[in-house]
Amino acid sequence: MEKNIQLPISDEEIKELHAGDMLYLTGTIYTARDAAHKRMYDTLNEGGELPYDIEGSFVYYLGPTPARPGQVIGSAGPTTSSRMDKYTPLLLSKGLKGMIGKGKRSPEVINAIKENGAIYCAAIGGLGALLSKRIVASEVIAYDDLGTEAIRKLTVEDLPVVVIVDTEGNNLYEMVSGEGDGKK
Numbered sequence: 586m587e588k589n590i591q592l593p594i595s596d597e598e599i600k601e602l603h604a605g606d607m608l609y610l611t612g613t614i615y616t617a618r619d620a621a622h623k624r625m626y627d628t629l630n631e632g633g634e635l636p637y638d639i640e641g642s643f644v645y646y647l648g649p650t651p652a653r654p655g656q657v658i659g660s661a662g663p664t665t666s667s668r669m670d671k672y673t674p675l676l677l678s679k680g681l682k683g684m685i686g687k688g689k690r691s692p693e694v695i696n697a698i699k700e701n702g703a704i705y706c707a708a709i710g711g712l713g714a715l716l717s718k719r720i721v722a723s724e725v726i727a728y729d730d731l732g733t734e735a736i737r738k739l740t741v742e743d744l745p746v747v748v749i750v751d752t753e754g755n756n757l758y759e760m761v762s763g764e765g766d767g768k769k
Contacts, residue, residue, distance in 0.1 A: 589743070593641045599682060602704055602748050604755040609743040614643040614685070616737040618664050621728050622672040629675060636727030636736060640680035645708070646687075648733040649717070658723040658739075662713025663687040666705070670694050677701040685746050689758055699754040706746035719744040 588602065592612025602608070615637060617625070625635055646666055650659030666686030673684070674697035682703050687710045690698075698705055708716055722740035729735050749757045 592643060592741075594682060596702055599702060599704060600752050602751055604748050604751045604757040604760060606748045606751075608706065608746050608748060610643070610746060611742050611744075612740070614645050614683075614739050614741055614744070615726075616645050616647040616649070616735075616739060617669075618646055618648045618734045619668050620731045620734040621736050622669045622676070624728055624731075626672040626675055629679065635679070637738070639676060641682050642680070643683035643685065644676075644681060645685040645739065647685075647737075649723075649737075650713075650733070652723075656717070658717050658720050658737075660713035661717040661720055662710055663708040666690055673697060677703050685744075690750060695750055695754055695756065698750050699752065702752045704748055704752060705750040707749045708744070708746050716744065 587607045587609070589609045589611065590598070592610055592614065628635060646664040646669060647661055648664060649661045652659045663686045665688045666684065667688055667690065669686070670691040670693065673694045677697045678701060683706060684703070685706045685708050687707050690705055719741050720739050721742050724738045725735045726738045727736040747757065
């Protein structure tokens with residue numbers, strides 16, 4: 586089912602999303618990849634605060650290419666999500682509600698998604714140039730020293746993603762591959 590979603594999303598709205606739903610996201614999302622996730626994880630474990638309010642937010646596993654003249658951002662394709670799996674359960678416990686990337690997630694992440702009422706979505710890899718056209722504003726807000734892996738605040742309009750794992754742990758990858766029943 587196709588759904589237009591205005592971010593931030595409420596807990597009630599996120600529960601209405603199901604594995605296989607096509608979403609068009611509009612609003613604010615944040616970017617973070619491996620190095621930023623490690624830094625956020627270490628900061629939390631040391632009792633520090635994150636550089637942005639993670640409560641209810643979405644993170645896009647993205648390290649964009651440099652923007653060309655007249656562009657807001659360069660190519661904006663997703664990064665393999667499993668690279669963030671070590672850090673994800675902690676961030677979900679702090680209020681992260683949505684993740685956008687590509688590829689499968691670990692059983693620990695899927696359990697944390699269920700426990701925290703979150704979702705995992707996929708953007709289509711290889712379409713970074715097209716996805717970047719859905720980003721209307723981009724601002725580095727933390728960890729500028731990480732270059733393309735710095736945390737960015739993005740404003741998106743109708744960013745297309747597919748729900749892969751919903752709040753109940755239903756997993757689209759398992760549903761279409763025949764691995765299990767897709768339910769957790």
